[in-house]
Amino acid sequence: xxxxxxxxxxxxxxxxxxxxxxxxxxxxxxxxxxxxxxxxxxxxxxxxxxxxxxxxxxxxxxxxxxxxxxxxxxxxxxxxxxxxxxxxxxxxxxxxxxxxxxxxxxxxxxxxxxxxxxxxxxxxxxxxxxxxxxxxxxxxxxxxxxxxxxxxxxxxxxxxxxxxxxxxxxxxxxxxxxxxxxxxxxxxxxxxxxxxxxxxxxxxxxxxxxxxxxxxxxxxxxxxxxxxxxxx
Amino acid sequence: xxxxxxxxxxxxxxxxxxxxxxxxxxxxxxxxxxxxxxxxxxxxxxxxxxxxxxxxxxxxxxxxxxxxxxxxxxxxxxxxxxxxxxxxxxxxxxxxxxxxxxxxxxxxxxxxxxxxxxxxxxxxxxxxxxxxxxxxxxxxxxxxxxxxxxxxxxxxxxxxxxxxxxxxxxxxxxxxxxxxxxxxxxxxxxxxxxxxxxxxxxxxxxxxxxxxxxxxxxxxxxxxxxxxxxxx
DNA sequence: CTAATTTCATGATGTAAATCATAAAATAGA
DNA sequence: TCTATTTTATGATTTACATCATGAAATTAG
Numbered sequence: 053x054x055x056x057x058x059x060x061x062x063x064x065x066x067x068x069x070x071x072x073x074x075x076x077x078x079x080x081x082x083x084x085x086x087x088x089x090x091x092x093x094x095x096x097x098x099x100x101x102x103x104x105x106x107x108x109x110x111x112x113x114x115x116x117x118x119x120x121x122x123x124x125x126x127x128x129x130x131x132x133x134x135x136x137x138x139x140x141x142x143x144x145x146x147x148x149x150x151x152x153x154x155x156x157x158x159x160x161x162x163x164x165x166x167x168x169x170x171x172x173x174x175x176x177x178x179x180x181x182x183x184x185x186x187x188x189x190x191x192x193x194x195x196x197x198x199x200x201x202x203x204x205x206x207x208x209x210x211x212x213x214x215x216x217x218x219x220x221x222x223x224x225x226x227x228x229x230x231x232x233x234x235x236x237x238x239x240x241x242x243x244x245x246x247x248x249x250x251x252x253x254x255x256x257x258x259x260x261x262x263x264x265x266x267x268x269x270x271x272x273x274x275x276x277x278x279x280x281x282x283x284x
Numbered sequence: 285x286x287x288x289x290x291x292x293x294x295x296x297x298x299x300x301x302x303x304x305x306x307x308x309x310x311x312x313x314x315x316x317x318x319x320x321x322x323x324x325x326x327x328x329x330x331x332x333x334x335x336x337x338x339x340x341x342x343x344x345x346x347x348x349x350x351x352x353x354x355x356x357x358x359x360x361x362x363x364x365x366x367x368x369x370x371x372x373x374x375x376x377x378x379x380x381x382x383x384x385x386x387x388x389x390x391x392x393x394x395x396x397x398x399x400x401x402x403x404x405x406x407x408x409x410x411x412x413x414x415x416x417x418x419x420x421x422x423x424x425x426x427x428x429x430x431x432x433x434x435x436x437x438x439x440x441x442x443x444x445x446x447x448x449x450x451x452x453x454x455x456x457x458x459x460x461x462x463x464x465x466x467x468x469x470x471x472x473x474x475x476x477x478x479x480x481x482x483x484x485x486x487x488x489x490x491x492x493x494x495x496x497x498x499x500x501x502x503x504x505x506x507x508x509x510x511x512x513x514x515x516x
Numbered sequence: 517c518t519a520a521t522t523t524c525a526t527g528a529t530g531t532a533a534a535t536c537a538t539a540a541a542a543t544a545g546a
Numbered sequence: 547t548c549t550a551t552t553t554t555a556t557g558a559t560t561t562a563c564a565t566c567a568t569g570a571a572a573t574t575a576g
Contacts, residue, residue, distance in 0.1 A: 116424060116425070116427075116428045118428060118431075118432040119432070122432055124427060124428040124431045124432065126424050126427070126428075137417070138417070138420065138421055138424070140413075140414065140417045141414065141417045141418045141421055142418060143421075147421050147424065147425065148424070170410065170413075171406075171410075174403075174406065174409075177406075177409055177410060177413060178402065178403075178409060180413055181372075181402075181409060181412055181413040181416060182372065182373065184413060184416035184417055184419075184420055185369070185370070185372045185373045185416055186373045186374060187416075187420055188370065188416055188419055188420050188423060189370055189373055189375075189379050191420060191423040191424055191427060192348060192358050192370070192379065192380070192423055193348070193379065194427060195348075195356060195358070195423060195426060195427045195430060195472075196348045196350060196356040196358075198427060198430045198431055198472070199350075199356045199430055199472030199473075200350040200351070200354055200356065200472070240427075240430070240431030240432070241431075
């Protein structure tokens, strides 16, 4: 992980946006910027928690390990997002890993300074609490889907979520290069099944795929797949 | 839901324990106490959020609906626990339902007063944030288990969690009367499968069952089931 | 620029767990 | 107390999905 000479713009993350203007110089003094290459680990599950990160540019995956070649991607993160906040809690170790999906720059704040910031900046603390609340809702919804929805439905739902989170380029392709393996890990299935379901979605004329680029061409169909059985 | 004449002791929940002593009279003035019978709904998924609840006595399940006869139990709650906090967030509706598992009394605080309390009581806000952080960790761990662990492993893990949360009586039985259907809903499986896996655990001499009472007799075995494959 | 490793692509096979089908207890309601 | 509903109990059948196997592209490395 390379230390970056130019810092962030102090406007992008929750911390910088919501803290008192008087506090910003303190933030500037404490933050450290790092750059990561594609595939590089920011921190690893079970590492001791030292601080919290904010993404200044790039994209990351946050994932939880299972066996040798199995994991669950818990969340994707983009510019402005917090990463490493799962380290806050009773335990002093990260319960997840974070890996860059493309060249990424992050802003690092050590835990002591972050906690002081929360004490000083009520607004930050309040919004952080709200952020956790939303993440919890998301997580539990995904949990239910994992328990009851078919793989096809989960993939359909995941694609809609990715589209909404990362947006699409001029040609309509989702702004994220996702390997099929990562799609599988995100939806809690195997590469092969994810692949087959994507083929079905292509045959259903719901999506179009060009290499790692995915275009949603019938969002309604995908939404419907995510709702099957739900209303009964 | 019956209104209860005697209130709580103002010592049990996060709110009362952590707020400023000067604030307690305000809490006392605003709280409302209700009693619920076994099986009674406290609030239902998609209801408009009006406030937050603290359990004063009894036990509840918090569950997310799927189809007619499928749901996922997201959490169990006991004395002192918060319920309805999932209603905080962008949406103004509860993303889950809460149902009493036995006669239960709760303390209700309307959302406006609760939010004022957070503004006034930094300590409460901070601990609420920490509480969410822990819940999120729990939720994501459960999510990964749902994706990759076998049903037997999930049931084993669930039993250990229930034992630790509710404790055991003199005879070693977990202090919670859980229907097999609820055990299935908690572990994301069907009644039949949960039933069969419990039989296997009984044959493995890991647990003992007497009606709705469950006794863990070999915690090590259960823990091991929850770890299968994990280390590879 | 070639070798080595990933990632992608698909068929064949196996299996864990869901679904279906019934019936006996147990609990509740009239 | 008798009926009705819910919970428990278990076998038989099906199926969605994982696993295994293998080869071809596509990256990455040396």
